[in-house]
Amino acid sequence: MHEIEYRNLLYFNTSCSPPVLVDEINDAGWNLRLAHDVQSAQNILLKYTPSVAIAQFDDTSGRLSVPIENFFRNVDQVEWVALIPKNAMSNHHIKQIISESFYDFHTLPPDTEKLLATLGHAEGMALMKRDNPASRQLPLPLQPSEDEMVGASPQMLDLFKNIRKVASVDAPVLITGESGTGKELAALALHERSARHNKPFVAVNCGSLPNGLIQSELFGHEKGAFTGASQRKIGRIETASGGTIFLDEIGDLPLELQVNLLRFLQEKTIERLGSTEKIHVDVRVLAATHVDLEAAIKDGRFREDLYYRLHVLKIKIPALRDRKGDIEVLAKYFFNKFFNEKRRNVKGFAPSALQLMNHYDWPGNVRELISRVRRAMVMCERRLITPEDLDLDRRNGERQVTTLESARNSAEMEAIRNALHKNNNNLALTSRMLGVSRATLYRLMEKYSLMPKP
Numbered sequence: 001m002h003e004i005e006y007r008n009l010l011y012f013n014t015s016c017s018p019p020v021l022v023d024e025i026n027d028a029g030w031n032l033r034l035a036h037d038v039q040s041a042q043n044i045l046l047k048y049t050p051s052v053a054i055a056q057f058d059d060t061s062g063r064l065s066v067p068i069e070n071f072f073r074n075v076d077q078v079e080w081v082a083l084i085p086k087n088a089m090s091n092h093h094i095k096q097i098i099s100e101s102f103y104d105f106h107t108l109p110p111d112t113e114k115l116l117a118t119l120g121h122a123e124g125m126a127l128m129k130r131d132n133p134a135s136r137q138l139p140l141p142l143q144p145s146e147d148e149m150v151g152a153s154p155q156m157l158d159l160f161k162n163i164r165k166v167a168s169v170d171a172p173v174l175i176t177g178e179s180g181t182g183k184e185l186a187a188l189a190l191h192e193r194s195a196r197h198n199k200p201f202v203a204v205n206c207g208s209l210p211n212g213l214i215q216s217e218l219f220g221h222e223k224g225a226f227t228g229a230s231q232r233k234i235g236r237i238e239t240a241s242g243g244t245i246f247l248d249e250i251g252d253l254p255l256e257l258q259v260n261l262l263r264f265l266q267e268k269t270i271e272r273l274g275s276t277e278k279i280h281v282d283v284r285v286l287a288a289t290h291v292d293l294e295a296a297i298k299d300g301r302f303r304e305d306l307y308y309r310l311h312v313l314k315i316k317i318p319a320l321r322d323r324k325g326d327i328e329v330l331a332k333y334f335f336n337k338f339f340n341e342k343r344r345n346v347k348g349f350a351p352s353a354l355q356l357m358n359h360y361d362w363p364g365n366v367r368e369l370i371s372r373v374r375r376a377m378v379m380c381e382r383r384l385i386t387p388e389d390l391d392l393d394r395r396n397g398e399r400q401v402t403t404l405e406s407a408r409n410s411a412e413m414e415a416i417r418n419a420l421h422k423n424n425n426n427l428a429l430t431s432r433m434l435g436v437s438r439a440t441l442y443r444l445m446e447k448y449s450l451m452p453k454p
């Protein structure tokens with residue numbers, strides 16, 4: 001007897017009307033899984049990994065809710081087919097979503113034969129895309145919050161763990177990492193998870209203040225302390241009272257002020273410029289540097305005793321090129337963030353752009369990635385962002401694979417990704433396809449941050 005192979009199909013009913021043609025769709029060999037909200041639709045996607053999804057809309061004249069809208073934009077592992085009432089064709093908003101994110105649409109009530117044919121074609125398209133692994137785009141958190149620290153690589157997961165640990169201890173923390181890796185964001189995350197979160201977080205960039213001003217900026221001054229000091233000024237350390245002060249580019253602090261800072265760390269008191277009164281201030285100090293402070297100590301530019309005071313706890317943020325697993329995640333995160341700003345017709349990244357981003361060296365780290373994505377969204381004239389829009393020269397991307405080890409790693413990661421995708425994340429089938437044990441596959445998935453999100 002010929003057995004029908006059932007395929008899963010998500011039916012996301014965003015409307016108040018009942019779903020249509022449920023029996024007919026099931027009879028045609030689909031396993032229809034019904035969802036009425038984003039959460040249950042997401043659960044179905046994770047659990048049953050369908051390749052086709054139907055979305056039914058109301059004849060509303062208004063907008064879809066933001067979570068639903070984001071959901072359609074972010075979920076690209078399925079081909080969407082829309083069912084819309086005739087009058088929704090005049091709704092500009094619905095038309096935009098459908099033209100950007102959907103494979104096809106039918107007006108309600110749909111013709112059974114035609115709808116089934118569309119579902120078949122949509123499945124064909126989904127399979128074709130699956131065979132082209134570079135076109136795979138990562139799902140994103142749906143509603144990113146402001147100042148959220150994003151990352152999915154093992155290095156970032158470790159960092160999040162360390163931030164939580166260090167946040168609860170009221171000692172100075174030295175945050176190191178190249179420029180643009182997110183040191184200030186980490187400092188803010190630390191403050192927000194500490195007992196001081198209801199008190200001020202004050203950031204000072206020691207490198208951007210003129211030498212003559214730093215002392216009064218940090219410690220304040222009394223009226224008449226120097227020419228032009230027409231009134232008393234409260235310094236940043238005092239402003240942060242009860243909370244946290246973040247001293248960015250601490251390596252740029254002049255030596256004579258390093259002494260004052262050291263005294264403050266030891267005695268918890270400050271003296272305003274022009275006064276000898278000691279004022280007690282309760283502030284936690286976080287400091288960051290992108291320069292090698294140990295080398296600065298050897299050169300006599302940084303005090304060793306201050307270094308050890310600041311270095312009680314240490315957090316190191318890895319460069320973006322050393323956590324490849326985060327590049328796509330961050331690129332999609334910022335794409336999503338700026339999308340609502342711009343409302344352009346750009347749908348995502350071309351496979352070639354993603355590939356190049358993954359191989360690029362990112363000397364300016366996350367800050368550079370943000371500005372390239374932002375620029376690309378403005379420059380892009382097609383539906384998908386290309387390497388040219390990102391201003392990433394192809395040779396540059398390729399040139400970054402300098403060592404045999406990194407070339408081998410890239411190839412290994414790509415092969416595992418392909419196989420996982422082909423086998424719908426089934427580990428037994430994937431390990432068989434790759435000719436490795438499940439334990440090895442598991443280890444490699446961890447190494448390349450390919451573990452599915454819970």
Ligand SMILES: Nc1ncnc2c1ncn2[C@@H]1O[C@H](COP(=O)(O)OP(=O)(O)OP(=O)(O)O)[C@@H](O)[C@H]1O
Binds near residue numbers: 178179180181182185
């Ligand atoms: N993991 C991340 N998730 C989201 N945004 C990030 C992340 N890391 C950095 N950013 C963003 O990148 C930009 C640069 O980060 P930040 O200013 O914290 O870097 P920095 O290491 O302090 O740089 P510098 O040493 O030049 O001061 C900011 O806009 C920040 O919000």
